Amino acid sequence: MRSLRVAMGAVSVASALLLSGCGGGASTPGVAAGGPPQQGGEVVFTTSMEPRTLDPGVLGNVLATQSVVGNALYGQLFTSDEAALAIEPKMAESLESLDGVSWTLTLRAGLQFSDGTPLEADDVKFAWDRMKDPALGAIDTGFAATVARTEVVSPTELAFELVSPNMQFGQSIAASALNWVGKPEAIRSGPAEFDRNPIGAGPFVLEKWTRNGDMVLVRNEKYYDAPKPYLDKLTVRALIDTAQRMSTLLSGGSQLTVNDSSAESARAIDTGLVVHGSKTSGGNVLVLNNAAAPFDDIRARRAVAAGIDYAALGMVLNGEYGEPVNTLFTADSPFYDESKKLPAYDPAEAQRLLNELAADGKPLKFTIMSYSSTVSKRGAEAMQSQLSALDNIEVGVDVQDTAAVTARSVKGDFQASISGLMFSDPEPSLYRRYHSSSATGNIVEVVDPELDAALEAGRAATEVPARKAAYGKVQDRLISLVPQIFYTRNTANVLAAPAIGGVHIYGQGGIALDDLWLQRDDAA
Template sequence: MTKVILAVVAAATLAASACGGGGNSPAATGEPRPGGAATFLVNKEPRTLDPATLSNLGPQDGALGNALYGQLVGTDPADHSIVPKLAQSLESKDGIEWTLTLRAGLTFSDGSPFDAGAVQFAWDRMKDPAVGALDGGYARTVAATEVTSPATLSIRLSEPTRQFGQTLATTAMNWIASPAAVEKGAAAFDANPIGAGPFTLDSWSRGGDIVLAKNPSYYDAPRPYLDRLTIRAMADQNQRLSTLQSGGADLILSLSAGDRPTAEAAGFVVTPVDQSGGLAFVLNNAAAPFDDIRARRAVNAALDLDALNDVRNRGNGTVPTSLFTETSPYHDPALGLPGHDPGLAQRLFDELAAEGKPVRFSILAYPTTENQRGAQAVQSQLSTFANVQVDVETGDYAAIGAKLAAGDYEFGITGINSFEPEPIFSRRLQSGSTANFAEVADPELDEALRLGRMATDEGQRTEAYRKLQERFIELLPMILYTRNETAVIAAPTVGGVALSGIDAPLVDTLWVTG
């Protein structure tokens, strides 16, 4: 039997990781202190507090979702394995039939039972296209569920995977709300969201602060340590950093490696992620001009990613030279990504133009400072080549997400980053996946992903991901331009900083010295 969750959490490992950082000044150390309040600046405000429509990523809604709803499972900061949270265990014999067992005696913040029926309700609801769940594609990989006891949910997947725990840890499937509260309607739920997380909603002023109060019925007492947590959206990264420096916040979400040296020099503590893949320019392989592999190769060869890094991250980011980071067990130094080759780029642009297919496209860019800088730098670099024309289109997160999901774009920005390849690599690259924004469809790539999901032997997984890398390099469905830059920058008075899943900040571990 595959037993994904162990009965004991590596609490000591989490505590050690949470108190560490990359800065010149140490984070708060010693035993966590209960009480106090903290203000956390993030980059965006949610449209709603409905967990089905949130995204379990740091640059999206990770901190907020973890605060209100807790986690069925988490990931160990040391080795990224699955650890129990609200769920006590998650087990499978074959990768297709799973059993989720909840901890005994769980309740929602209003005192109602948190049971297997609530999990079933949440996942079924996420499958409904009318709900608009960003992670609905993940939920639809669950073919059927059955409540076999108040604490036990039997699960059958549509196709086998040994990595279902990672799917829960990295998606909104991890966040469960009270079915009774959800059924009261969107407005009522936003006014009083009921979850089983470490915090409850005190107040939410649209365009202002989300103020959260400690949930006294949280299962993992004495957590949360804070009495109050304020989450404030601030789209501009520079403004977030300057607010932290001025004492207007205790910690911030950072999406640009360029800010880290400044923060460290000022005595703040940086806790970054270290993941394979990265942030990527995603090319629509199913529509002109990028349905022609030559156009994808031309743009890839034309871009000087080191120069882009200088502009976007002030030279402090890491430009990927391979799909898997050097610390990954799946890294193969012989499988490097194709790099900057302006001569090849111009030859391909000219060849396409001679055939009546000049390369013209628009970049979908998010409204954040770092994304705007990146899009404008790409446009500037490509303007030096003949037979290529580039525009920049800016939209909000929801509008751009809808365009990517619908394939209504040419050149966008996405992430294919994670410690563990599953589920994000399959969701981004598997044919038919609703999150395969590149619209890539390749049987060899699909088979490599399937073998990687199902292999129990590390040698088999290594071989599967070697083939994956070969096909990625050959097909170039997207262009990796930087390793994931998500980090939490905190004042040295803050302890317990840690991230879970892909890059979602934990909040129940946070504490302050005074």
């Protein structure tokens, strides 16, 4: 299979594309706009789903959920630098700790909410403390719960303590809703009023939001980092279908789109668009509920892992660009270890285990819960087809909307589910997914003291060799336990018209929207 490589910058191609509807101009096809950023212009950004609320504590901070909306309205305390395995300050000035437990977060002086009132440390305290409340239903409650105590030291300083040492806590902020701060008084006005008039300190403010339609955002004149944002207007439009997002981009109906398909990335390159993103470790996964039948029996988990033809599945999902996940980390990761192979396709072993389960009166029968997106459904149905060719196994598919999948996953109300676990730095993603104390993130329901200890060592260490040793043990336990099945590599990427500059992807697919700009022929 061909391997599709995307980078943090532009991908050059020779083919041409004539763009229409791009705010008045275009640049060299296939190459991202270069030179100094231009001020002004309007851009349409299509995403895969619409948020159910604009509450910053509830939004999900990954490209596949609502990071575009969150970063637009609330900005970011930090972004992350994948190459350096470090965080970069944005609205925050610094984050410091000597022991990984006691921390000081310092904000930039002079931050303002979009209504002109100051954003200060007590507003961050409100945001973080509030996210711990289970009644809020925050996706990132698990991240907030690791903060044991917060204390306002000054208008720009927040002191806080963690439940346990974590020298990588900045990664948790950058990758979660802890990165977003809304005005407390506006949030207290209630969900309906806040959705009508959300007040944050991000690069854009809400002009109007039509449910199941467009979210129109305009430039925040009080944004801290002038002359950013460069764009005058950003329209966010949710289109669930991957092909529809791509066709809208190709026709000039949008200038940016999130993408969940390597095949569409290849098509984008071939048609002169630009692919922005990073090759992440992990990938798309089949989550198995380890706490309930049938996957509380490790033989069932190993049977399914051995019964999937990963190469064929990759072809179904992404054509010649489908890439199986042979190791947890990609070869360019500092944590990569070629010897630590994930379970491979072995139909004979799968059938042996299925026969053994049937002989014990436990023939394998389960349902795969799938998102309603094209790629998710296709993956679930392809696995159903492959596994059904074996004896003593029956597989169903249950398609649900995003809210239902999320709610049922957190409650453990499923047997198997399509999901994803993509990351550059392993913290906080691996701890959140696999540590036994991660109440809302450990949807696989795995409880393993050796795995817990290795995850704790990985987040407490500061040097790469020590972290690599810890994550080597994590890989050993995942290979042995098979809590979930990685079935195809993925990329956190954004497809863009060549007229777009300043695309910066970080973390689990966050995008710094204040950097975006549009190359226009009519610019002064």
